[in-house]
Amino acid sequence: QSFAYGINVAGQVAGTAYNSNFKSYEALFYDNTNLILLGDLTGPNGSGGSGAFAINSESRIVGYAVNGTGQYHAFSWRTNLMVDLGTLGGTFSEARSINSSNVIVGDSNLAGDTVQHACIVTNNVMVDLNGQLDASSNGWVLVQAEYINDNGMIAGYGTKNGALHGFLLTVTATGIAPVITNQPSSVSVLVSSNATFTVVAGGTAPLAYRWHFNTNTILDGATNFSLTITNAQATNAGNYTVVITNNFGSVTSAPGMTWPVDWSVT
Numbered sequence: 001q002s003f004a005y006g007i008n009v010a011g012q013v014a015g016t017a018y019n020s021n022f023k024s025y026e027a028l029f030y031d032n033t034n035l036i037l038l039g040d041l042t043g044p045n046g047s048g049g050s051g052a053f054a055i056n057s058e059s060r061i062v063g064y065a066v067n068g069t070g071q072y073h074a075f076s077w078r079t080n081l082m083v084d085l086g087t088l089g090g091t092f093s094e095a096r097s098i099n100s101s102n103v104i105v106g107d108s109n110l111a112g113d114t115v116q117h118a119c120i121v122t123n124n125v126m127v128d129l130n131g132q133l134d135a136s137s138n139g140w141v142l143v144q145a146e147y148i149n150d151n152g153m154i155a156g157y158g159t160k161n162g163a164l165h166g167f168l169l170t171v172t173a174t175g176i177a178p179v180i181t182n183q184p185s186s187v188s189v190l191v192s193s194n195a196t197f198t199v200v201a202g203g204t205a206p207l208a209y210r211w212h213f214n215t216n217t218i219l220d221g222a223t224n225f226s227l228t229i230t231n232a233q234a235t236n237a238g239n240y241t242v243v244i245t246n247n248f249g250s251v252t253s254a255p256g257m258t259w260p261v262d263w264s265v266t
Contacts, residue, residue: 002028002035006054006061014055014063022047027063027077029055038077041067041084050075054097062095062104074106074121085121088128090114095121096156097147105129105145105154118142118156125179125202129154134172142167175204177249184227184240184256191262195229195236199253201244208245214238232260 002017013030027038027050040046048066061077074085074095087093090109098104104121118129142158154169182200189195211222239255
């Protein structure tokens with residue numbers, strides 16, 4: 001058995017096929033000559049199961065696949081590399097569509113919730129579309145985003161005042177506010193050594209970084225995703241946070257702490 005769900009301008013196809021060796025369904029890529037099974041998020045020979053829904057002009061495929069903990073997560077695949085797109089905090093997600101700018105839409109559940117929320121993925125960062133709605137969209141809960149076109153318009157379904165409706169979501173501000181995916185970690189270093197903090201964030205570029213010491217002190221020149229304190233002294237002990245901004249919002253990191261330690265040998 002096999003199913004074709006998506007096709008691009010080159011006639012390449014994405015879908016799902018039954019793998020008789022593993023006795024599970026598996027995402028597929030048909031390149032006009034060969035049918036290639038994509039495996040799952042544990043690797044190209046993974047037997048946990050997967051499915052593909054869409055393929056864009058760059059031959060990038062999206063769908064869902066089992067990860068190493070047995071959860072189904074949204075994925076993006078291209079040239080034998082499958083990337084886990086994560087979730088909105090819950091245990092499940094799936095990618096339903098991708099446009100020529102590699103913007104992906106689908107759905108995921110939140111932490112501790114079984115209800116699906118429509119989501120958008122840019123630069124491998126997943127964001128709840130419900131959090132992007134303007135005030136004119138009161139009453140809507142977007143459940144699943146099915147398609148996105150090259151103009152960024154999204155179609156799907158959800159509930160409006162409790163009733164099930166299809167929706168067309170028109171982007172009025174073409175961007176996503178910053179989202180932190182890896183917070184700065186605390187460090188302990190010897191006095192006169194270097195201490196480094198790093199943050200990983202997604203969102204619409206360009207992203208601007210501004211590091212602070214003990215909340216209120218802005219550090220001059222600290223405008224990168226990474227902050228290094230050279231020749232750390234006892235006065236450098238404290239909390240370091242970074243504020244990340246773009247044209248669509250801002251976010252402040254959790255504090256990373258440094259403890260310069262003076263070890264001497266007698």
